[in-house]
Amino acid sequence: MDKITFMAATSSSEAGADLWLDAVQAAMERFQINTPARQAAFLAQVAYESGRFPLLPVSENFNYSVEGLEATFRSLTPEQCASLGRQPGETHVPPEREQQIANLVYGGRYGNSPAATDDGWNYRGSGLIQLTFKENFARAGEAIGVDLVGDPDLVRNDAATAALVSAWYWQSHGCNELADANNFSAITAQINPAHAGETGREEAFQLASNALNAMPGTEQSGVAVA
Secondary structure, eight states, X not given: OOHHHHHHHHOOOHHHHHHHHHHHHHHHHHTTOOSHHHHHHHHHHHHHHHTSSOXXXXXXXXXXXXXXXXXXXXXXXXXXXXXXXXXXXXXXXXHHHHHHHHHHHHTTSTTOOOGGGTHHHHTSSBTTTTBOSHHHHHHHHHHHTOOTTTOTHHHHHOHHHHHHHHHHHHHHTTHHHHHHTTXXXXXXXXXXXXXXXXXXXXXXXXXXHHHTTOOTTSOOTTOOOO
């Protein structure tokens, strides 16, 4: 896949393609994302999740209004939302409050220790697939041979690591087989069980399928994109 094709498939900028193309191709090869159907579905999902292959770092954004916090994180109390969301005159939630939000909403879950430990912030949504929670960082690190629990910033700041993590997650959740079966909705469920952004994901899939000449519903096993 050349840079022009990658940009057409993902709507990434030229700078984004320069940063991500080699890393993504290596990750797809390692985790058998090796047919047009698989690659189109994979590129669509990670492009949507990451915001179209941006420059580094790639990290979850907690710049929420008070109303946005209330709608997104039901575990927060109204009082917490009122104090942590954007205040009058603010254009962005300050970094220290973003960190507080992450620790509150992700602390004490899926391997994360309570909020005071900073696990929620350290293992916030990161990389192309928005990997979240210490347990998932541990599993991903074991799979790719990197200590991501000890150095979670690698998922946010290193393109090769971020690409490998996303491809590992994809393969380990059966998404290659779902792509073979042309079941893009089921892939979305594996990545976001609430199907958030489903229309945008479908549009990204159509774009990637057109760019890669992937034809959903047609047998393509063993056909690789050069």
